[in-house]
Amino acid sequence: MNVINPATGEQLDSYDEQTWSDVDSALERASEAFEEWRKQSIRERERLLETAGRVLRNNKNEYAEIITLEMGKPITQARAEVEKCAWVCDHYAEYGSTYLEDRHHPSPPGTTVKTVHQPLGPVLAVMPWNFPFWQVFRFAAPYLTAGNVGVLKHASNVPGCAIAIEDIFREAGYPEGVFQSLLVSSDLVADIIADDRIRAATLTGSGPAGRAVAAAAGEKIKKTVLELGGSDPFVVLDDADIESAAETGTQARNQNGGQSCIAAKRFVVHTEIYDKFIEALIDSFESLVVGDPTDENTDVGPQARVDLLTELHEQVEASIEAGATLVTGGEPLDREGAFYPPTILTDVPDGCPVDSEETFGPVAAVYEVADEREAITLANNTEFGLGASVWTADRERGEHVAKQIDAGCVYINQLVKSDPRVPFGGVGESGYGRELSEIGIKEFVNRKTVWIE
Numbered sequence: 001m002n003v004i005n006p007a008t009g010e011q012l013d014s015y016d017e018q019t020w021s022d023v024d025s026a027l028e029r030a031s032e033a034f035e036e037w038r039k040q041s042i043r044e045r046e047r048l049l050e051t052a053g054r055v056l057r058n059n060k061n062e063y064a065e066i067i068t069l070e071m072g073k074p075i076t077q078a079r080a081e082v083e084k085c086a087w088v089c090d091h092y093a094e095y096g097s098t099y100l101e102d103r104h105h106p107s108p109p110g111t112t113v114k115t116v117h118q119p120l121g122p123v124l125a126v127m128p129w130n131f132p133f134w135q136v137f138r139f140a141a142p143y144l145t146a147g148n149v150g151v152l153k154h155a156s157n158v159p160g161c162a163i164a165i166e167d168i169f170r171e172a173g174y175p176e177g178v179f180q181s182l183l184v185s186s187d188l189v190a191d192i193i194a195d196d197r198i199r200a201a202t203l204t205g206s207g208p209a210g211r212a213v214a215a216a217a218g219e220k221i222k223k224t225v226l227e228l229g230g231s232d233p234f235v236v237l238d239d240a241d242i243e244s245a246a247e248t249g250t251q252a253r254n255q256n257g258g259q260s261c262i263a264a265k266r267f268v269v270h271t272e273i274y275d276k277f278i279e280a281l282i283d284s285f286e287s288l289v290v291g292d293p294t295d296e297n298t299d300v301g302p303q304a305r306v307d308l309l310t311e312l313h314e315q316v317e318a319s320i321e322a323g324a325t326l327v328t329g330g331e332p333l334d335r336e337g338a339f340y341p342p343t344i345l346t347d348v349p350d351g352c353p354v355d356s357e358e359t360f361g362p363v364a365a366v367y368e369v370a371d372e373r374e375a376i377t378l379a380n381n382t383e384f385g386l387g388a389s390v391w392t393a394d395r396e397r398g399e400h401v402a403k404q405i406d407a408g409c410v411y412i413n414q415l416v417k418s419d420p421r422v423p424f425g426g427v428g429e430s431g432y433g434r435e436l437s438e439i440g441i442k443e444f445v446n447r448k449t450v451w452i453e
């Protein structure tokens with residue numbers, strides 16, 4: 001596995017890919033570790049998670065540097081990502097046992113009926129490079145606390161992050177085998193899922209990768225949670241605060257170089273305020289500093305890999321060819337590294353790539369709509385259904401619109417974000433299942449009914 005710094009094109013490091021024999025040993029360790037780990041009290045598991053949070057905070061700068069070097073995230077955003085990982089550790093360290101308390105049910109007199117929550121075993125997590133720490137901690141913090149053990153197959157371009165995360169759990173005092181990183185290609189994933197020692201799987205990533213994982217798990221009747229892509233609408237109604245919507249919309253589209261499943265991708269704007277909004281959005285996009293991700297002042301770093309930049313640019317070019325108007329950006333920067341500028345397209349035709357596909361980079365498709373009804377129709381004109389953002393001065397109107405949008409979450413006057421306290425996940429092509437909160441931690445447990453006569 002060769003690691004290329006996307007800001008410079010230089011090779012940073014090279015790792016030997018692991019073979020099936022390494023995987024076999026890791027699965028054996030996971031299986032053995034689970035038998036002990038499941039017997040630990042949840043209080044003890046919470047205590048270790050709290051320590052993992054401390055390890056993250058104590059070494060924040062070191063981890064942020066690995067993230068920035070491997071996938072190009074601006075350093076300030078990389079530090080924020082590590083902080084957020086510490087937060088999800090704190091959250092489940094505080095609430096894990098409450099979330100997993102036994103639930104009593106109405107039952108005949110003299111009888112006790114309850115649901116208890118018990119771990120499933122080793123869970124495989126196939127994770128992406130875009131938030132290379134957060135995606136993993138979002139998985140590990142709840143599921144390890146529930147008594148499962150974790151086996152991570154991280155994206156091939158971030159092996160340094162995978163190794164650092166395994167080290168964090170070791171340093172925090174987790175027993176050997178409770179969390180392991182495998183450095184393997186995706187070719188081995190189906191065989192790993194098929195192995196009897198793996199009890200469930202989760203993937204965050206693209207649709208094709210999600211389908212492959214779901215098919216392999218389906219073959220063996222194993223539970224999966226899939227968090228796939230999105231093409232989130234950002235709906236700006238006629239009574240919205242335009243400045244605030246444009247400013248937040250800029251952040252929602254461009255943070256992490258636009259490489260986020262919940263980035264605002266399609267801006268749906270009411271005709272009454274369209275001209276003012278687009279002017280503010282262009283100003284805001286053009287004010288962003290694109291460049292060296294290790295520089296504290298950089299807003300947008302490189303795309304994580306050259307092939308991803310090429311794919312993004314092809315989507316933009318094909319959309320212009322189909323009739324979209326390029327308003328700003330639109331050409332890779334003429335410099336070393338995979339840099340793409342914040343880009344806005346208007347007059348976006350139905351079905352062109354930026355309209356119908358996920359754009360994983362700083363490219364906004366902007367639409368003008370006549371009224372609220374048309375805004376809702378357009379917002380729902382996608383196979384994805386991850387998040388949506390709605391902007392209006394009228395909170396009731398916002399809620400009314402939110403109920404009509406087909407998505408896993410709708411944020412009113414706020415950008416879509418994941419938060420340890422709140423369930424996160426999508427519908428349609430965006431996947432299924434929920435992560436985070438009480439709902440998330442219960443995805444990978446056996447909700448066992450116990451009837452006591």
Ligand code: NDP
Nearest residue numbers: 127128154155156186189205206209212228229261358360
């Ligand atoms: P992938 O979905 O290919 O990669 C995500 C993870 O899945 C990686 O660990 C990858 O491993 C693994 N993977 C890939 N193919 C398979 C497979 N057939 N079976 C099992 N595991 C697999 O994303 P890419 O990096 O190629 O990015 C492509 C596009 O995917 C992006 O442009 C974006 O649209 C979307 N994406 C969405 C993300 C999200 O947060 N929802 C995150 C990342 C990408 P390996 O790296 O070894 O191939």
